[in-house]
Amino acid sequence: MDFFIQNAWLIPLFPLIGFLINGFFGSKLEKKVSGTIGTVAVFAAFAWAIGVFFEVQADPTIHHTVLIAPWFTVPAAFGAPPLTINWELLIDPLSALMLLIITGIGGLIHLYSTSYMAEDKGYSRFFTYLNLFIFFMLLLVTGNNLLMMFVGWEGVGLCSYLLIGFWFEKKSAADAAKKAFIVNRIGDVGVLIAMFMAYRYFGTLDFYNGDATHNDPSTQGLLVQTVNPYLVHLVTSVPFNFAVVTLLTLMVFWGCTGKSAQIPLYTWLPDAMEGPTPVSALIHAATMVTAGVYLVSRMHSIFELSPVTMNVVAIIGISTALFAATIGLVQNDIKRVLAYSTVSQLGYMFAACGVGAFSAGMFHVMTHAFFKACLSLGSGAVIYAMEHSIHHRKEHEAAHGASHDLNTGTVTATADPDDPQDMRNMGGLKSQLPITHATMLVSTFAIAGIPFFSGFFSKDEILGDLAGRSTLLWLVGALTAALTGFYMMRLMYKTFYGSPKSEDAKHVHEATPSVTVPLTILGTLAVIGGYIGIPEMFGTALPFGRSLSHFLIPAAGSPPVGHAFLSDFALLAISSIIAITFVAFSYYSYKAKDGGDLYIPAAEKPKNFVYQLVLNKYYIDEVYNFVFVAGGKAIATFLWKVFDVGFIDGIVNGVASVSRGLGGLLRATQTGYVRNYAFSLLLGVLIVVIACIAGAHNLP
Amino acid sequence: MEVAAVPLNYYLILSGILFTIGVTGVLIKRNPIVIFMCIELMLNAVNLTFVAFSRYHQDLSGQLIVIFVLAVAAAEVSVGLGIIVSIFRARVSINIDEMDVLRG
Numbered sequence: 002m003d004f005f006i007q008n009a010w011l012i013p014l015f016p017l018i019g020f021l022i023n024g025f026f027g028s029k030l031e032k033k034v035s036g037t038i039g040t041v042a043v044f045a046a047f048a049w050a051i052g053v054f055f056e057v058q059a060d061p062t063i064h065h066t067v068l069i070a071p072w073f074t075v076p077a078a079f080g081a082p083p084l085t086i087n088w089e090l091l092i093d094p095l096s097a098l099m100l101l102i103i104t105g106i107g108g109l110i111h112l113y114s115t116s117y118m119a120e121d122k123g124y125s126r127f128f129t130y131l132n133l134f135i136f137f138m139l140l141l142v143t144g145n146n147l148l149m150m151f152v153g154w155e156g157v158g159l160c161s162y163l164l165i166g167f168w169f170e171k172k173s174a175a176d177a178a179k180k181a182f183i184v185n186r187i188g189d190v191g192v193l194i195a196m197f198m199a200y201r202y203f204g205t206l207d208f209y210n211g212d213a214t215h216n217d218p219s220t221q222g223l224l225v226q227t228v229n230p231y232l233v234h235l236v237t238s239v240p241f242n243f244a245v246v247t248l249l250t251l252m253v254f255w256g257c258t259g260k261s262a263q264i265p266l267y268t269w270l271p272d273a274m275e276g277p278t279p280v281s282a283l284i285h286a287a288t289m290v291t292a293g294v295y296l297v298s299r300m301h302s303i304f305e306l307s308p309v310t311m312n313v314v315a316i317i318g319i320s321t322a323l324f325a326a327t328i329g330l331v332q333n334d335i336k337r338v339l340a341y342s343t344v345s346q347l348g349y350m351f352a353a354c355g356v357g358a359f360s361a362g363m364f365h366v367m368t369h370a371f372f373k374a375c376l377s378l379g380s381g382a383v384i385y386a387m388e389h390s391i392h393h394r395k396e397h398e399a400a401h402g403a404s405h406d407l408n409t410g411t412v413t414a415t416a417d418p419d420d421p422q423d424m425r426n427m428g429g430l431k432s433q434l435p436i437t438h439a440t441m442l443v444s445t446f447a448i449a450g451i452p453f454f455s456g457f458f459s460k461d462e463i464l465g466d467l468a469g470r471s472t473l474l475w476l477v478g479a480l481t482a483a484l485t486g487f488y489m490m491r492l493m494y495k496t497f498y499g500s501p502k503s504e505d506a507k508h509v510h511e512a513t514p515s516v517t518v519p520l521t522i523l524g525t526l527a528v529i530g531g532y533i534g535i536p537e538m539f540g541t542a543l544p545f546g547r548s549l550s551h552f553l554i555p556a557a558g559s560p561p562v563g564h565a566f567l568s569d570f571a572l573l574a575i576s577s578i579i580a581i582t583f584v585a586f587s588y589y590s591y592k593a594k595d596g597g598d599l600y601i602p603a604a605e606k607p608k609n610f611v612y613q614l615v616l617n618k619y620y621i622d623e624v625y626n627f628v629f630v631a632g633g634k635a636i637a638t639f640l641w642k643v644f645d646v647g648f649i650d651g652i653v654n655g656v657a658s659v660s661r662g663l664g665g666l667l668r669a670t671q672t673g674y675v676r677n678y679a680f681s682l683l684l685g686v687l688i689v690v691i692a693c694i695a696g697a698h699n700l701p
Numbered sequence: 702m703e704v705a706a707v708p709l710n711y712y713l714i715l716s717g718i719l720f721t722i723g724v725t726g727v728l729i730k731r732n733p734i735v736i737f738m739c740i741e742l743m744l745n746a747v748n749l750t751f752v753a754f755s756r757y758h759q760d761l762s763g764q765l766i767v768i769f770v771l772a773v774a775a776a777e778v779s780v781g782l783g784i785i786v787s788i789f790r791a792r793v794s795i796n797i798d799e800m801d802v803l804r805g
Contacts, residue, residue, distance in 0.1 A: 671805030
C-alpha cells in the first residue's frame with residue numbers, strides 16, 4: 002500500500018548518487034552530461050516525493066517510520082537508559098511537504114543552473130555541491146531523531162560554505178563563506194547542547210517512536226510528535242522540569258537563529274549573496290534557511306510546553322521581520338534587498354511559530370519558497386543580462402587589462418558603473434526582459450501580500466494568528482508588511498521601470514529557456530500556490546479550504562484559537578489595503594522621480610545620519626566585529642602574551658632551571674682527575690669494609 | 702726440622718703497610734710512572750697476603766692466584782704504558798694534573 006513511503010530512502014539516495022558521479026567523474030564528463038545528471042537526480046527524487054506525498058495524504062495522521070539501518074547504541078550508564086540511534090526516516094505531513102518543496106524547487110534551480118553556470122569552469126563542481134546540498138537537506142527533514150537531523154543540519158551548513166565560497170578566488174566570497182560557516186557553528190552549539198539535554202533528561206533523541214515496546218511513558222521521551230499527557234504533567238508539576246524544557250527549547254531556537262538568520266545571528270545571510278545566484282535562491286532563500294522553522298515545527302510539542310520559549314520565539318521573529326525590512330528599504334544591491342527580505346520573511350515564520358501557529362509558519366515556508374526562489378532567480382537573470390552587457394561594452398572599449406571584478410559588499414555612495422548588481426545602474430529593463438519582469442512582478446505581489454497571490458494567504462494567516470495573540474504583534478507585523486510592499490516595489494521600479502540609468506541597461510537580452518522556464522513555473526506557483534491554504538471564510542465554498550492546515554495538524558499541531566481585536570475578515574481587509582496602498586505608493590513615488598532618489602538627494606546622503614545608519618545595516622557588523630572579533634583577539638592576545646608566555650612557559654622553563662641548578666652543584670664532583678675518582682673508590686671500599694666489620698660484630 | 706715460623710700477623714701487618722703506602726702514592730703522586738709503581742706495590746701487598754695465607758692454611762690455591770695476579774699486572778702495565786705513550790704523543794706531557802678532559 003505505502004510502496005513509495007516504504008522506499009522513501011530512495012529520495013535522498015538519488016541526489017547522493019548524482020553527487021558521487023559528479024564528484025568523482027565530473028571533471029571528465031562533458032558539461033552537458035554532468036548538468037543533466039545533477040538535474041535528473043533531483044527531479045527523480047521529486048517524482049518519488051510526489052508519490053510519498055499522495056500516500057501520506059491518504060491518511061495524514063499516521064507517522065510512518067522507515068528503518069534504513071541501525072547506527073549505534075549507548076549502553077545504560079549513570080542511571081540513564083540505553084540509547085539506540087538508528088538511521089530512520091520519519092514520513093509524516095510535515096516532512097512530506099518539505100520533501101516536495103526541497104526537491105521541486107531544487108530541481109527547478111538545478112535546471113536554471115545548467116544555463117546560468119554554463120560558462121563557469123567549475124561547472125561539475127557546482128552540481129556536485131548542489132546535489133550534496135539536496136542530499137543533506139533531505140536527510141535533515143526526514144531524520145527521525147535529532148542526531149540524524151543534525152547530520153543533515155551540519156551537512157547543509159558545509160554545502161552552504163562550499164557554495165558561498167564557490168568563487169573562492171574572490172576574497173569577498175571566501176570571507177562571506179567563512180562568516181556563514183562560523184556564525185552557523187555558533188548556533189549549532191545550541192542544538193548540540195539541546196541534544197545532550199534531551200539524552201540526559203528524557204533519554205531519547207527520537208522524534209517519533211512507533212515501537213509498541215517503547216510505549217512506557219517514562220521511556221518514550223519528550224520528542225514524540227503527539228503531546229504525551231504524562232509528560233505534560235511531568236513538566237507542569239515540577240519546576241525543575243519546566244526549566245529543563247525551557248532551556249532545551251531555547252537552545253534549539255538558538256541553533257535556529259543561526260541557520261534561519263534571525264537576530265542575533267542573521268548577519269551571515271546578506272553576505273552569503275556572494276555565492277552564485279542559483280545558490281542564493283536554493284539555499285539562502287528557499288530551502289536551507291527554512292530548516293529552523295521546520296525544526297521548531299517538528300518539535301512543536303516540546304516548544305508548546307514552555308510559554309517562555311514561545312514568547313522568545315515570537316518576539317525574536319517579529320523583531321527580525323521589522324528590523325530586516327527597514328534595512329531592505331535602502332540597499333542598492335539587488336541581491337542584498339532580497340537577502341534582507343528573506344531575513345524579514347523568516348521572521349514572520351518564527352513569529353507564527355511563537356504564537357503556536359506552526360502550520361501557518363510552514364504554509365509561509367512553502368509560499369515563500371515559491372516567490373523568493375522566483376525573485377532570486379529573476380534577480381539572477383537580471384544580473385546575468387547586465388553582466389553580459391557590461392562585458393560587451395568593455396570588450397568594445399578594448400580596455401585592455403581592465404579588471405572584471407564584481408564589487409559587491411562594499412557600501413558606496415555612488416554606483417560603480419561596472420557593478421551588475423547595483424540597481425542604480427539599471428532601470429527600464431522591462432522591455433528587454435519581459436519574462437523575467439512578469440515573473441518577478443507577480444512574485445513581488447505575492448511577497449507584498451496583494452490579495453489572491455500566494456503570499457497573501459500565508460501572510461494573512463500569520464497576521465491573523467498574531468492578532469489573536471497580541472495586538473502589538475499584529476501591529477508590528479502589519480508595519481513590516483507595509484515596508485515589504487514598499488521596498489519590493491522599489492526594487493521592481495529601479496530595475497525594470499523608468500529610464501535606463503546606464504548604457505549597459507539598454508543592451509540587455511533575455512536568457513535561454515532553461516532560465517525562463519523555471520522562472521515561469523515558479524511565477525505561476527507564486528500566483529496560485531496559496532490556494533491550498535485559503536481561509537475558511539472563502540474555503541467553505543471550495544473543497545480545499547484551509548486544507549494545508551488540516552493536512553499538517555497531525556505533524557505541526559492545531560492552529561491556536563485566539564480572540565483578535567477585530568474579526569478575521571476585517572483583519573484580512575486591513576492587510577489587503579496596506580499591501581495595495583504601499584505597493585502603489587512606492588510605484589508612484591518612484592515614478593515621480595524616475596526611479597531616482599526619493600527623499601534625500603544623492604549629494605546629501607553621506608551627511609544624513611539616519612540614512613547612513615540604515616544603509617550600513619545599523620553598524621551591527623561593526624559592533625560584532627568590535628565586541629566579538631576584536632574582543633576574541635584581545636583575549637587570545639592576553640592568553641598568548643600573559644598566560645602562555647608568563648605561566649605555561651614559566652613552568653616549563655622553571656623546571657629546566659631547577660634541573661640545571663642541581664646539575665651545576667653535582668658537576669663540581671666531576672673534576673676529571675683520576676686521583677679523585679680513586680679516592681672516592683677508596684672511601685667506598687672503606688665504608689663497605691667498616692660496614693662488614695660492624696655487621697660481623699653486631700655493632701649498631 | 703722445625704723452624705720457628707714467622708707468625709701470620711707479621712705478614713698481614715707488613716702487607717697492610719705496603720698497601721697503604723701504595724694507595725697514598727696513587728692518590729698524591731703526579732707522575733703516572735710513579736703511580737704505576739704504587740699500583741704494583743698495592744698488588745704485591747695483596748700477593749703477600751695470599752702467599753702468607755697459603756702457607757698458613759697449607760693450601761696451594763693462594764699461590765696459584767698470585768701467579769695469576771702477576772700475569773694480569775704485567776698485562777695491565779703494558780696496556781697502561783701504551784696509553785701513557787699515546788697521551789705523550791698527543792700532548793707532549795704526561796702530567797697527571799693536565800688530564801682532566803672528563804671534568805663535568
